[in-house]
Amino acid sequence: MLISRHIVQSRRDVLYSWLFLIPVFVILSITAFIPLGFGFGLSFFKYKLNLQRAPIFNGIGNYIEIFQDELFIDAVKHNIFFAVLAVSIEMSVGIVIATMLSDDSKITRLLISLLMIPMIIAPVAAGTLWRMMLDRTYGIVNYLLTLVGLPAVSWIGDYRIAIYTIIFVDCWQFIPFVAILVLSSIKAIPITLIDAARVDGASPLKVFTRIVLPITAPVIIIIAMIRFMDAFKVFDTIFVMTQGGPGTATEMLPTYIYRQGIKFLRIGYSSAAAVLFIISMSLIAWGFIHLRTKQLERIG
């Protein structure tokens, strides 16, 4: 139910509203705004932490250097490719699974419990597990492939395949996440709507496309936004499985920023890269929210 934006509030109510928000702003300032502002400020300085000299102001020099760094450009391309493909697969498969599990049988409930297992494994543990299983010579995946007469594959050693392997691991871990959230949204649809459609002769596909999907669209958009932002921030899986390799084939923005800031101690430069990263993520989030608002207006 939409709440009207035109509720008349007394001045006292407005004052109390702001008073209650002050603690939140204080905490956010300390934990987010001040560090962000500090990082933004650092991004205009040439500052390597292990050189005992004061930071040198160089304006937008760091930003110019970033866009001239071919490894940064490659990392951006890899990141976008990874996020778009991984999230597309996760959303598609997750919605299908959610639809299949939308009844309330015992088997369904058991399957949902099993489905949650990949979700609760830490990404570092998942990456380590899959790295061992996907080893070209000693991994169980290639062992099973060769058992059925298929050739062994260099899943993380071949630069053409490595990024797809990372995508697969990410999908394995987060399709359940999407499925369970979409499932809860599907279960919130009044059953009378679906019954009425069936009585009118609608096929299951039509019920899904004309009723289920439009009603759950706003939630699906939010889930997609969350997954896209998480996928864009991927670090653990890359670090554990490939370290950005083979070569720089799976280098992503987070691993690039990590390398510049933590390994090279180039605080100013990595802050600039981080600022660009935050701006991109904010734009992406704004896009999704705008899409969701439009969807809500269509429904509402």
Place this chain on the structure above:
Amino acid sequence: MRKLVLIFLVITLIMGVSPTLFAGETSKPYAGQKITALYFSATYAEAAKAYAAEFKEKTGIELLVVDYPYLTLYEKMGIALSTSDTTYDVVTPACQWDGEFEPYLIDLRPYIERDNWDAEDVIPGLWEQSGKWAGKIMGIPFSNTPQILAYRTDLLKEIPDTWDELFIILDKVHNPKKGVYGMAIPGVKEQFSGLWMCVHWSLGGTWADENWNITIDSPETREALRIVKRWFYYSDPAAPSWGLPESDAAFLSGKAAVALSWPTLGIAPNGDNPEKSKVVGKWALVPLPYDKTGLSNLSSWDIGIPKAAKHKDAAWEWIKFYTSKEKQFRNFVEYSILPSRKSVWGKAEVKQSKLYPHKEASDRGALIWWRIPAGTMAETVIRDAVSNFVTGQWNMEKAISFMEDGLRKILSDYPPPKGVENIEWDFVKSRLKK
């Protein structure tokens, strides 16, 4: 009255005993202090942990050893040192990090002179690459390991002087259908780049001249790239994703004729253990093919004291203890840690050990890459270029161009301190003349 006599006797007893009780404690001026040492998670940390109890008994100082894998050790140490974190009283930087961490470590010279520490026992030339930087002694080297190779004595008679000759020999033993490969190599880029450097230097190649003018675009660089790419022909197809443990495991399980590795970490401790090796009694170590200079890559660790350390004197006691002749010998025998002391290398047990070929490699010459404040960045440029080339993502010209541009930019942005010359140039060129 009886009570008074009893109390008098007890007091007398305590006063009589207490001098003997506390006599030992005056020789332990730092007793009760706790120090924390940061180590690389390998045999070095294992040895330190094993000695902690003995150290405490001897000095009264309690030692806590914190260790991290190589991949994360640099950043843990770097961040702790550059933020003046007081957590660590002792740190063990790899020699290639000396230029980056020197500003944060104290000069040990006053301690060395005060206690007359036997500095002359350190292998000549080692300190200049590991522990000394810009006129300061920031660390004492405690492990001196040139990169060498392990080979199967039942499959190969000897290792020739050039890589192309070795390839001819490997052609005879390389038999993937029977599960035996010519070589086991760690293909992950952080290990592989060091191997490329060995070949590059052995061919007479350098990154820059003595005045830091970039010289990497050279025939030697091209030849080194060609050679390392050929290694993968003789390797298990999984090698590009292998780290040292996987590569060593392949050799120990009998699946490779030659292993390019740091044998002290995995092959030497386990090679003759029937529970962990299928090549018991069938392996040996030998320096890498000599080619033109015989140079190899150096892995050396030094031990020093951060400026922010809370217990510097106690830390120095640990350093003396851990780097003593006795402990370096025990490190060698029990943990395969190669000594930095000439006297330990001279012991009969060391000379008869399977690890002794490291001495020959060390005598030929082992080199570390640039130990400048931007050393890690420079090594990463090489690493990315070599890895992208051998995996087929870049052609040779692109790889070399990337190296050249990257190194030039690094030296421009972060020039080496004044007075610091590029010893790589001297090392390589002096050996080319021989």
